Amino acid sequence: MNRPSALTADLSLMRELNRALVLQLIRREGRISRADIAKHTKLSRSTVSSIINDLIDASLVTETGIGTSKGGRRPIILEFNYQANYIIGLDVSRNAVSAVITDLNARICSRRQISFNVNDGPTVGMPLIKQLISTMLTESPVGRGRISAIGVGVPGPLDFRNGRTIAPPVMPGWDNVPIREELSQTFRLPVSIDNDANLAAMAEYRWGAGQGAQNMVYLYMSSAGIGAGLIIDSHLFRGSIGSAGEVGHTTLSVENDESFGPINAGSLEALASQITVLRLAREQKLISADDDVHTLVRKAESSPEIQAILRRTAHYLGVAIASIINIFNPDRVVIGGVIPETSPLLIETIRATVARRALSIAVNNTSIVPGALGRNVAALGAAALATERLFAPPALERPATLGVHSNEVGSLAS
Amino acid sequence: MNRPSALTADLSLMRELNRALVLQLIRREGRISRADIAKHTKLSRSTVSSIINDLIDASLVTETGIGTSKGGRRPIILEFNYQANYIIGLDVSRNAVSAVITDLNARICSRRQISFNVNDGPTVGMPLIKQLISTMLTESPVGRGRISAIGVGVPGPLDFRNGRTIAPPVMPGWDNVPIREELSQTFRLPVSIDNDANLAAMAEYRWGAGQGAQNMVYLYMSSAGIGAGLIIDSHLFRGSIGSAGEVGHTTLSVENDESFGPINAGSLEALASQITVLRLAREQKLISADDDVHTLVRKAESSPEIQAILRRTAHYLGVAIASIINIFNPDRVVIGGVIPETSPLLIETIRATVARRALSIAVNNTSIVPGALGRNVAALGAAALATERLFAPPALERPATLGVHSNEVGSLAS
DNA sequence: CATGTTTGTTTGTTGTCTTGACAAAGTACC
DNA sequence: GGTACTTTGTCAAGACAACAAACAAACATG
Known part of the structure; x- marks a missing residue:
């Protein structure tokens, strides 16, 4: 039931996939032209242009200048607009909650920490967490409207179907607390939640x-x-x-x-x-x-x-x-x-x-x-997870095996 | 390098994905009508019809009768044609090579075993393996032309980029032997190769x-x-x-x-x-x-x-x-x-x-x-791997995370 | 200045899915 | 038996995304 059901492919899915493809390329390469995107992705130049127009309209990508000629017309340089949106990343540890606001490239532009005792349980803890998020939202240098997701890390395993804690030994009293739902409803933002080790892994993987x-x-x-x-x-x-x-x-x-x-x-x-x-x-x-x-x-x-x-x-x-x-x-x-x-x-x-x-x-x-990445790994990872979520291409069925094959003869299904 | 490069989505990919989707559903369900396929896959009935026509032309699917009415016209029952193709599965162990021929549903229709000493090395061993495959091909109850893939299991790790053995302690002398290439060139069939534990896992997972x-x-x-x-x-x-x-x-x-x-x-x-x-x-x-x-x-x-x-x-x-x-x-x-x-x-x-x-x-x-699954697990698994390969949908990028998310607010990229 | 190259856009074509209409073949109820 | 409703499968028209080819702009080279 939790298994990612295979999606049916239609035109909008195609568009989504190609848009995610282009977006990820731009994020990875930094500065790149339409023509180069076409070469890397093997999409046609016209398709790339069309997708780029969409992305510029969504202000995820901006034209930042003119590049150098390679023997012909000079390319228009495109860059990912890392400041299009901002993310709040939270790390709940035993005795503190630390929070960061990052741009889409994990650049921290605001940071805050409160002391906290996890043993006080959720009735004391949840309001503190909400309070911290509120403070971050209102006092952040970027406007509240530009913050578009929240990521949270907790020490201990989670039921990841519904985003609740499951009886973590290090978090006495925090059994079955619907953290994700509560925060999502309070702040009307998408909330990602995961345990701190997973989040730190995510951060080190992407930026460390x-x-x-x-x-x-x-x-x-x-x-x-x-x-x-x-x-x-x-x-x-x-x-x-x-x-x-x-x-x-x-x-x-x-x-x-x-x-x-x-x-x-x-x-x-x-x-x-x-x-x-x-x-x-x-x-x-x-x-x-x-x-x-x-x-x-x-x-x-x-x-x-x-x-x-x-x-x-x-x-x-x-x-x-x-x-x-x-x-x-x-x-x-x-x-x-x-x-x-x-x-x-x-x-x-x-x-x-x-x-x-x-x-x-x-x-x-x-x-x-x-x-x-030092002291803010987990909070950064929380932001990373939330960021990834914003740009994740749709989930498709993976190929049935990862085995070793000869490619000399085509497959039946093609 | 080896990372599955994200595919660009175009119309043919769309068709491939949907065809694989329908095919897998039929394989899983056994007996199913066009209308039910449409319901499960959320494709339109006309699209399903079109895909089914393709599959019937490729003789991968057959109409096998008329089902019972659910208050209207009676459905045409479709079934996967498990006998459309046959697969040879080999299991190389320390002192024997066993081989099976299976249909696409892992039903064994032929079985054979030769004694073998892995310590004799590849100069003695490879001809024996080839000989066994030859025998299976010619003496099999199904015609040679209907056998469409070979799967091989070896005891020990493999370099899975090129299908060669890598210095397995249990296979002295078998270092860097291009088993896949040799067999593929000799028999002009797609060859999948993997170690025996992986293959047995595959078989137990699918059929056991x-x-x-x-x-x-x-x-x-x-x-x-x-x-x-x-x-x-x-x-x-x-x-x-x-x-x-x-x-x-x-x-x-x-x-x-x-x-x-x-x-x-x-x-x-x-x-x-x-x-x-x-x-x-x-x-x-x-x-x-x-x-x-x-x-x-x-x-x-x-x-x-x-x-x-x-x-x-x-x-x-x-x-x-x-x-x-x-x-x-x-x-x-x-x-x-x-x-x-x-x-x-x-x-x-x-x-x-x-x-x-x-x-x-x-x-x-x-x-x-x-x-x-008993004694033929690994050989069955070899056949399973080769079979999966024939019907694998194209490899697409997986979603960027498997984290926990609130779905209440949409993603930016959509 | 003429030629060729590279970049980005425009236009028309192709292929796939969807929608809505329709025929065929059944059930349910009077 | 007749009428209304369902379900199944097909067909034609339309939408849409990518592609190919032509085109315009901008540049390098001789």
Whole structure:
């Protein structure tokens, strides 16, 4: 039922597809002429002209000047109008809600953060969230009318059929809250919602360390826990009920041949989360009680004890990543969060563990890199998701297989 | 590069899409009238008529009778002509090559097997494979002219850009052999090639225990090792270089807090493969040297020692499956191979281990079942892949996201 | 200045789907 | 049996999107 039903093709669909095709090309290329679009897309010049007229009328594209001649008439340069619309991106974490307003190219033009306690539950939390959105809408440098979508990230899995939270352990009291519906009705804007790891993955994929990847795994070491976002052929993969990538609760298989029950080594989250790292360092008096992760990473340079903690953490992460690589065969693994993004030691140790534990063919074709977008990843991703939604071509049936074929003989169906 | 370049939409594409749409509906429904097709596809009745005429001309569809009235004129029943073409499916295993000829609905109408030693390398092996195909072509009950595609399964990963083997450990000497090209040129037929686990997954998904699933994981316990095939939204997922699902070489994480190196517990394949199970049973004199897996499963009923071996094996498999479920969130896990398909103990133990080790939300939405197709799965899958290829609609760009959206407000691009 | 090239637009053609009308063949009810 | 209504399938007319070819504008080259 949730399966994307195959669309019937008619003329309007054709137009939609070609318009999306042209639009995506312009977004990717930046500056391009009608003639070049025709060459890239293999559409005729007249068709391109017609589509461009539509897009200019919708003010999604603008003519920004005249290019240089290639031996004939000079081309008119077209550019995507990134300021045609603006998007609000929200990131709900355990103790704060941060919001950004971005243009269609993820340039942040406004940013705001409120403190927040997720444990207060939705009756306290939802009004705060709405209040923040309201403030962003009214006080933003761009007019309210030009903000055209809202994206929201929450820590934990969602029922993605109706945009409700589902009993997330990190969000006590937030069971089955129709966040999407409420916000959509209050603000009369399209609302996209997803969990923070997925959104951060989206952001890194489009604008950060994941650019150009085909299949990407994003591991998110946030203040709330550890999650993963999977991107397959440029698209977020959520699994059957939306819990794909929930690696945080995996018990790292720790056992020996004699006993079958899991030795109580706990979950990946318990062993390798940011909270655990801080706790261990504090217990050993390596940092003070109010030092944060940034301090920890800085002090690590001169502290072999902290380095040992980080190595151990990295090792656990590496084991999880090795499993993911064997199963998933991504060409890039991006590891996000303050510690991975600032501590070279962590990344290097992860690489070493993965090299030992994953299938060598797969490892050799996978680069493991830290995230590149810093503190606002998830909010940016929320904006990214909402943006993508605005320009998504219609969903069509994918080809029935992705197998290996000889193309020397035509298909029957053609 | 390999990324499916977005197709430009024109009138012929429109027709192709709609034709594929109608064809798939007929294949799925079995018996259906033009009017019902129009209702399901939301195409107009006249368009459906036109498309059906094309399909009847191509003899892919036939009018097979008159249905019952629903208060008006009685409908003409259309059926897919499963005997319009036939497919050869090959399964290359370590010590045999088996082949089937199937109609377009996977009904086997001819079957043959030759003994084979994969260690002899391609100079000996390829002629044998070609010989087998030749025999199937000439001696088949259907004429050679009606066989329209060949599918091949090999044990091990492939470079799926050019259909060559890539240094599979189980196929020494078979590095970089252009199997697809050779067969395609020799027999002048389209050739599809893939690894056996992927093909078996395909077969179970279409005709076996995976029917109706959305995201399916297939674990294949073959004589050559352990592999997995992943099906996402009805389509095989192969990863970036085609090694997705290669779980066999994963080192089951066995370690304790003191040491970081992997304790030499070996790979999943070493711990839980069919070969290992047989070896353990033989070492303990529980079966004789020439007993096979069928005997083993039968004797297990009265042998607590064999049961212990199976429980242990199931436990290892369960650990691997739990990881896969956490990462992938499938709604079905199918476990294929002789032992899983005949030993209830194995499946039940796997279920128990998975229930303890995987995220409960995900486990509750995942059914774990044995394979249903028996010994010819992989060959059937090879035929399935080749068949799908014949009727695959053209590849279009997928929508940019699969995120969660409010549909209350339209998109900009429409 | 003549020639050729590149860019963008205009015009007429083609192919596909849809709409609405229609015939054929049935049911339901009087 | 007759009339009204349904359902199925076909046909002709119209809409629409892309294409091909011709054309105009603007430029490079010799």
